[in-house]
Amino acid sequence: MSKRFDHDEEGIAELLRQLPPAPADWVAAAKQLPAARAGLDALVARAEADVELRRRVVAELDAALQSEGIEPEERVVEELRRRLDA
Amino acid sequence: MSIPAPDAQLVARCRAGDENAWHELVDRYGRYVHAIATRGYGLRGGDAEDVFQEVFARIYERLATLRKPDALRAWIGQTTRRCCIDRIRARSDEVLLAEPDDVPVETLGRLDDALDVRDALARLSPECAEILDRFFCRDESYRAIGDRLGLPAGTIASRISRCLGKLRELFADESPEGKKQVTTTVS
Numbered sequence: 186m187s188k189r190f191d192h193d194e195e196g197i198a199e200l201l202r203q204l205p206p207a208p209a210d211w212v213a214a215a216k217q218l219p220a221a222r223a224g225l226d227a228l229v230a231r232a233e234a235d236v237e238l239r240r241r242v243v244a245e246l247d248a249a250l251q252s253e254g255i256e257p258e259e260r261v262v263e264e265l266r267r268r269l270d271a
Numbered sequence: 272m273s274i275p276a277p278d279a280q281l282v283a284r285c286r287a288g289d290e291n292a293w294h295e296l297v298d299r300y301g302r303y304v305h306a307i308a309t310r311g312y313g314l315r316g317g318d319a320e321d322v323f324q325e326v327f328a329r330i331y332e333r334l335a336t337l338r339k340p341d342a343l344r345a346w347i348g349q350t351t352r353r354c355c356i357d358r359i360r361a362r363s364d365e366v367l368l369a370e371p372d373d374v375p376v377e378t379l380g381r382l383d384d385a386l387d388v389r390d391a392l393a394r395l396s397p398e399c400a401e402i403l404d405r406f407f408c409r410d411e412s413y414r415a416i417g418d419r420l421g422l423p424a425g426t427i428a429s430r431i432s433r434c435l436g437k438l439r440e441l442f443a444d445e446s447p448e449g450k451k452q453v454t455t456t457v458s
Contacts, residue, residue, distance in 0.1 A: 192384070194439045201392075201407035203385035207305035211320055215297045215327040219290050222331070260328060 214256065221261065224253040229268050243269055282340035297327060300344070302408075303386050304351045311374050311382065312355040322354045329354070344386070348379070391441050399434035406431050 192200065206212075228249060232239040242249040246265055247257040255261060276284075276295070284292030301323075308314045308322045329350055337346060352374075392400040401420065405411040406427070417424035 192388075192439075192442065194435045197388055197439055197442070198407055198435060200381070200385040200388045201403060203310065203382055204302040204306050204389050205408050205410070207301040207323060208320070211305070211323050212297055212301045214324060215301065216294045218327060218331045219288075219293055258324070260325065 214258075217256075221255045224255045225250075225261065225265060225268075228253050228255075229265070232269060239269060277341065278343035279340040282334060282337060282343055285334055293331070296330075296343075299390075300347050302389065303344075303382065304347065306382050306385070307348065307351045307379065308355050311352075311378050312359065314355060314358065318358055322351070322358050325354045326351045344383075348383070352379070388438070391438060394441060395434060395437055399430075399437060402427065402430050403434050403438065 228242065232242045232249075242265070246262050250257040250261060250265060281292055281296055281299070285296060304323055304326050305319070308319045314322055326347070330347060337343065392403060395403070398420065402416060405416045405419065406413075411419075413427040414424045416422070416427050422430070
């Protein structure tokens, strides 16, 4: 850390107040990104290798994600749709 | 709270597929991203949450392309600002009172300073770091802090003062011309 500070104790206390924790569920969701990404990749790979599975996944994107343990957030659903449409 | 690894190390571990490193990255920068969205750009509720998730999704997806891993913080800050501006501009049903990129530089600079102080907390004793975090960041009462840490509530104020003093020492003037850099651990 190379930054220089002019803050007294009151100033430092005020800076501490600037960074309250983000909501715990937001943080938990962000931490799940690697697992969600791996699950999405696996689902797409299986769907690309199985026409019937692909049809079912495209028809029920949310349910397909949930069955993989992935929260069907809008961004994730859109990515799955995009990857299977490609 | 342990002393955080340098960002470049954290990035290298994330790139190697270490999920714990990703968790550390989210823990380290979650407050920063949240504060830029809510305090810097005034986003609330679902907008702030969407930006938060979008930022970390972009960071995760593009981590391999980051040319200077030690510039992680600047990259996250810039990505967060872009996501906030995109979100505000996307609200076609709202009249903007100011251009979204008019957020004062001082506000964002202040959050950068706050993150430096936050990182310095890890160089205090775990008890000091927790007391300061609970009081200043989580807005907990003396009683709640005392109950949580098994300390008499009547001693919390003096402990806060002492711990704040130790944190201040990390930034105390050391060099002839100015302020010192944070390099030591204070217990």
